[in-house]
Amino acid sequence: MENIIEQINVNMPHKKKILFLLGSTKSSSANKQIVLLLMQQLADSFEVEIYDSLDKITHFNPDLDNELVPDSVTHFRQAIEQADGVIICTPEYVFSLPGVLKNAIEWLVSTTIYTDKPTALITASSSGEKAHESLNLVMKTIGAKIGNHSSILIKSVKSKINANGNIVDIDTQKLIELLIIDFIKQIG
Ligand SMILES: Cc1cc2nc3c(=O)[nH]c(=O)nc-3n(C[C@H](O)[C@H](O)[C@H](O)COP(=O)(O)O)c2cc1C
Structure with missing residues (x-):
């Protein structure tokens, strides 16, 4: 894949920060390969980071969603607040979002930190339709700013990526x- 950034004129006074949320914890994840490819493409013009401890976030509990909020959640919320944009890349598990991702999102519902956050959504899975529908609904519900071309479903993902991680x-x-291109426009 050619470098996308070279095709558009990204001219920002300082590097904006893009945070990736990865719904798979598998070491050989296809979603991780997509994320690594995007990070490679974006790294010259943006500060890029994968939130690598989604699986360490305490299970959501409304009784803790107050002054008792766990450190793992505070850390996650800060990472979201500090990001100028978020790209979520996830498989579908049992016709839904993987638990680690759903759990992290549940901790955002009582806050306004996601309001108008530029967001791109990639569901890459064998099928993935239900998870993609759910992800769109959930993220719009918490206020994500999602452009018309910033939400894609990649079906049969394993047949679309080669052994070197290229699409x-x-x-x-x-x-x-x-x-x-659409996501960068949303970041502004
Ligand atoms: C527990 C489990 C449940 C799954 N359920 C679905 C499913 O409902 N729909 C689907 O499209 N793929 C499902 N899959 C297959 C995943 O889409 C496939 O393994 C995908 O490559 C996982 O993404 P990853 O390689 O990034 O981990 C499931 C896989 C696992 C391990």
């Missing part, structure tokens, strides 16, 4: 390019 499907490459 080999032309349609998927184009969808990802459009997503990145």
Whole structure:
């Protein structure tokens, strides 16, 4: 895939921060390969980071969603607050969002820190339709700013990525390019 950023004129006075949330904890994750590819493309123009401890966030409990909020949650909320934009990349598990991602999002519901946050959504899975629908609904509910081209479903993901982690499907490459261009516009 050609470098997307070279095709658009990104001219920002200081590097804005893009945070990636990865719904898979698998070491050989296809979603992780997509995230690494995007990070590579964006790294010259943006500060890029994967939130790598989604699986360490305490299970959501409304009784703790107050002054008792756990440190793992405070850390996650700060990372979201500090990001100029968030890209979520996730598989579907049992027709839904993976628990680690859903749990993290549940901790955001009582706050306004997600309001108008530029966001791109990638569901990359065998099928993924239900999770993608759910992800869109959930993120819009907490106030995410999602452009018209910033939400994509990549079906049969394993057939679209080669052993080197490159996307080999032309349609998927184009969808990802459009997503990145649209997402960068939302960041402004
Ligand atoms: C517990 C479990 C449940 C799954 N359920 C679904 C599902 O409902 N729909 C789907 O499209 N794929 C499902 N899959 C397959 C994943 O989409 C596939 O393994 C995908 O590559 C996982 O993404 P990753 O490689 O980034 O971890 C499931 C996989 C696991 C391990």
